[in-house]
Amino acid sequence: MRKIILYAVTAAIVISAAICVTAQRRQVVLDKVVAVVGGSSILYSELTELAEAIVTQRRQMGYTSDRDPMHEALETLLEQKLLYNQALLDSVEISQSEVNSRIEAYLQSLIEEAGGIQALEVREHMPIFNYREMLRNRYEEQAYAQAMQANVIGKVTIVPGEVERFYRRIDKDSLPIIGEQYVYAQITRFPASMMEAKQRTKERLLDMRERIITGQTSFAVLARMYSVDGSALYGGEMQPAPSSMYVRPFAEALEKLKPGQVSEIVETEFGFHIIELIDKKGELYHCRHIVLRPTYTREELMQPAHMLDSIARLIRLDSLKFEDAALRFSDDASSKMNGGIVSNHDVLARQGVYDGARLTATRFLKEDFGLEGGKALEDYNALMRLKVGEISDSFQTTDFSGNQMSKIVKLVEIVPSHVASLEDDYVRLEEMALNQKRERVFREWLNRKIESMYIYIDPEYRGWQFENRKWIK
DSSP states (O other), X not given: OOOSOTHHHHHHHHHTTHHHHHHHHHOOOOOOEEEEETTEEEEHHHHHHHHHHHHHHXXXXXXXXXXXXXXXXXXXXXXXXXXXXXXHHTTOOOOHHHHHHHHHHHHHHHHHHHTSHHHHHHHHTSOHHHHHHHHHHHHHHHHHHHHHHHHHHTTOOOOHHHHHHHHHHSOGGGOOEEOOEEEEEEEEEOOTTHHHHHHHHHHHHHHHHHHHHTTSSOHXXXXXXXXXXXXXXXXXXXXXXXXXXXXXXXXXHHHTOOTTOBOOOEEETTEEEEEEEEEEETTEEEEEEEEEOOOOOXXXXXXXXXXXXXXXXXXXXXXXXXXXXXHHHOOOHHHHTTTTBOOSHHHHHHTTOOOTTGGGOOOEEGGGBTSTTSBOHHHHHHHTTOOTTOBOOOEEEEOTTOOEEEEEEXXXXXXXXXXXXXXXXXXHHHXXXXXXHHHHHHHHHHHHHHHHSOEEEOGGGTTSOOSSGGGOO
8 A cells, every 4th residue: 555645755855855966966967847737847857866765765674666766756746746736725834944944954964074165066066055945945845745735634533433344344364464562561750859850940941031032042042052842953933833733731821922922931741831922824823932841960860760679679579569569659640550551541642532442552563662652762672671571670761741750661461473353453453544544535635636737747758657547637
């Protein structure tokens, strides 16, 4: 099945734009227009660059395909250009500052690699400002395309009945294989000095707010220097979004601001924030923020670690049951009432999903650890040293909100690889069913747009292999 998120390839090109321009450095290609979608042309140079990137990605993933990478690249670019043109028609918004930050960060890496601006200009056979503009066009186009696709599939949801129908329709010989899974329990402890650490954090933010309000420095500069989430790269700026997209305390503070105003300190599950409203268009709030989380001295961090090591020793000596220790000592509300057994409760809560049946999922694949929206990689590293029934020594990790804590884990069960079943693997099947539904919704939308948008493909390329033959008009 072709993945709905088409930009796994093209996003990699944007992030490491070296792939996008290597063809230009190796040889001079006599460019020509291969296709036109809306008001956008697809050049032969774009096509060859993306095809090379697809080949590179296939090698990195150990993936082979019978499909010609040039054919795949052309269809990917056709979809991207269509999404970009539709985004402009629908007035989809992107963060220009984010685009600018990505361009400048990439350019700076190229300048350092080449040994200076002049050396880069010689290597690329163009002035730096021309090179920057070329990158801007590509970054903006792909940002608009990704935003448009997110708008199309973002509200697609699925209900249990659809998951069951999805499962029943799969041929029994084609049922997916679920890899080895791990069931484990945990006891977590935050530093006892958390209140003092929170106060120190608030005092830092108050000082920053004062510096911003008095004009000593800009919000964006402080965000880049001190904020601890990904928006720091963009001066704390976030994509325009309705207030409902933010956690409640953040949203409430945002709704009270006028453009240019800076909020008081706001505490959320992610830390402590100050927020600046840039502007508001309709229901969309365009803002930036600085978020800090409490930090601790080594002594403060080691105090809960020593406590957990003492608890682990008592459990190993059969003086204390793990389940009782979790209930008495663990700071994790979602697992302590269940003998410390870790579930996907925190993952689903962050996604706004509160289906009671789904909250009981307790099996985790290797790839669930260390991924965005997954469990902590530190958990996996500790579990890999254990046999079933054994308990780890304490280790340092963070919760979903980035708060530092200590933890011990117990490996409860290793579930061998097996054919998926509705009873045991509902969450995995639900994910597959949702992806299939998103794929269908997107393809239906795409087909309608192909019919209504101007598309021209040079006759030389019309005989190529397209998954969607509607491109040929």
